[in-house]
Structures are given as C-alpha cells and as structure tokens.
Amino acid sequence: SQTIHQWPATLVQPVGSPLSLECTVEGTSNPNLYWYRQAAGRGLQLLFYSVGIGQISSEVPQNLSASRPQDRQFILSSKKLLLSDSGFYLCAGNRGDGYTFGSGTRLTVV
C-alpha cells in the first residue's frame, strides 16, 4: 500500500527566508504527486502536481515552486517566504481513484 512521508511536522520561518519541504512516497512506483495547502477558511487548495520526474504543473501563481528530482520524491520550495505563505501543507499521491495524504507540515511565517 502507498505511504506518503512528509517532514518536518511543524516549521517556523522568518519572512524572507527560504523554504524546502520534502515528500517521499513508499509502496508504489510512478505515482502522480500533489502539493495542497490548507489555509484558514480556504479549504484544500491545489498548488502543484506532477505526473513524472521533472514534470510539474502549477495551479496558481504564487511565491512557491515545486520539483520532482526522483520518481518518489516531490519538493516544495520558496526562495523568500511571505507572511501569506503560512498554512498547512499536504503532499498526496494518487491511489486508485483517490489520494493518500501525508501527515502535513504546519508552516508559520513570522
């Protein structure tokens, strides 16, 4: 079965600092991978998705970027964080017709 690993669980970063969140997948090969953000009152917003190594689709213009250097690795990055980047970030992989989610990273930009 598919397992999504995310770390860290919580992160406090100053405005203007860089960001790197890593997501790895276990138990499946060639998954579609997704980064979602849950901001207060906003539900789950799709940020990026990837159907393979080096293939990234961006859903919304933003201060973030994503990369997929390996089949089972998906990275969310920023060069300079903004206060509005605060939120709960979730990585997901497709499993059948649904998704498996990681446990999430709570990012607070101060």
Next chain:
Amino acid sequence: DQQVKQNSPSLSVQEGRISILNCDYTNSMFDYFLWYKKYPAEGPTFLISISSIKDKNEDGRFTVFLNKSAKHLSLHIVPSQPGDSAVYFCATRDSGNTPLVFGKGTRLSVIA
C-alpha cells in the same frame, strides 16, 4: 470561482443522531466523488466514494447520496459518534487524469 461548494462551515449533532453533510458542484463533467475526513494536524483520510453511474453507496455507518440532476451529494453518518468529530471534505474529478478538486470543508462536532 468555486467548483465544489460546502456551504455549511460547521455542524453540531448529538451522539446517536444522524449527521448530514452537503456538497454542491458546478461542473457536469465531474464523474467521481469522494469524502475525506480530517483531524487537526493530520492529513485527510479517505472515507467513502461514489461514481456518477450510481446514486447511493453505503459503507457501515456512512452513506453517500448523489443527485446528478441537482449536482448535489451528501454524506450521511448514522448513528453519529463523538469520534466522528472532524472536518469533512468533499472532493471530485472528471474522467480525465485531472487532480481532485476539494470543497472548503465542514467541521462536524458530535456532542455526547
């Protein structure tokens, strides 16, 4: 513009009674619908799904109903238990390999 709407941000239900969570969608091309349950500081977990060829799917205490003409689906939980207290997200996609679209969620509180 929201393609998936969960118009009730919160719902309180007494233990043992029925919980009904609603979801409306705008795109008639959506053909697969899912409900996810999320506890604080955790990722969502899959609860139940339904294909557009059906109008009802049942799994234990959970039943999902789909009304395609009204573009509406609902999740029924009966009997409700305190452990059901969580945020419930409705999600959907079309027949292509497109990402799931989620609603904003409904926070369910089951009161003992």
